[in-house]
Amino acid sequence: MAWDDEPTDLATEPLVASRIPSTHPLHQPWQLTATERERYRLMAQRSREQSRRAAAGELDRLHEVNVPALDTRDLMPREEPNGLRALSLYSGGGGLDVSFERAGFEHVASYEILEHAAETLARNRPEWEVHGGADGDVHGVKWKDWRGKVDVLHGGPPCQPFSNAGRQQGHLDPRDCWPATVKAIRAIQPIAFVAENVPALASAKFTDYVRDVIVEPLERSRPRYYMHRVLLEAKDFGVPQVRKRVAFVGFRSKKAYDAFRKPAPTHAWNDPDSDLPRTMGVREALGLAQMEEHPDRLAPTIRSGLTGPRFTTSICNSTSAAKSWAALGLWPNGVAVTREAASAFPTDTGAFRLSVADVALIQGFPPTWTWPSAVYQAVGQIGNAVPPPLGWAVAMAVTAALSAS
Structure with missing residues (x-):
């Protein structure tokens, strides 16, 4: 049975519990049939x-090592220093940290509770102040110590409480860190902040939550914050992936709030009438030949999450996504550590095996950003990150608004 084959006659088949013990208290096993x-x-x-045979050199290569056609650094040109200092919360693998750095901000510090993600930041930027593990837990920081030292605070509080994959339990989910984020903003009193999350947070389901937990506490704080809520798509900024994010952008100054403009698209996907540069399809971006039977398209949303019963190197998040990956001739399960390793480990369907570097490219990270962790940790960090070109566009919009005020 091929990995993308559809099982038959499942409508009346009962669900069977997983026999694999969960190693994470928040993991919720898939509801699947025995088939x-x-x-x-x-x-x-x-x-x-197949992995054993590849390691033993018993398999023939189906594909040469790919040379990407997309250099994601071109999507976010490095700006001159703008004199603004940025503090990062929930830094993860560095999506927003990279964004703000390339937009000209001075990096002040990063806070990240996952030690392997903090290690990614420290390895890539040894000169940065990185707080990881227990020291990176936002709940234990005396934020007032940062007052007067930070101009812009940015971060992405964990999205699982609001995502479909996380069962959308909102404030009932212990991973909900929006109250801690609001507390940090009120204590530090930056002149601006950027907090991003999944689009579901801006849906009707969470209207009361957003009002009670985010908007009203910051509107009533001293100083008061004026907030924009903007929905953005990665493809509009040259990222070859279907991915939407919502960003809450707040300012202490009403003038800066009025001057802020939602980032305009820098690229266009599949629009021959647009004058903007073209967003590449994912196969083109990876440097792969086009398929005769299927036109190139954007990659499905890369799976984001590090919780589960076992270590996974899959970036596929649904059955429909699996079909899309298959139509692209790409294998989203069993991501390899390097492009060379991916080439040496052919898939039994002939699909192109992705590497960590390929997944990072699809998310928009610069090719110079490295991932020292195990593969499952690296792809988890990548999938949880803000696409840097999208974050760069937000950072540039914040800079413009502050300059105008």
């Missing part, structure tokens, strides 16, 4: 055998 579970078991079994 579906057997399908995934066989897939994992076949993958282990």
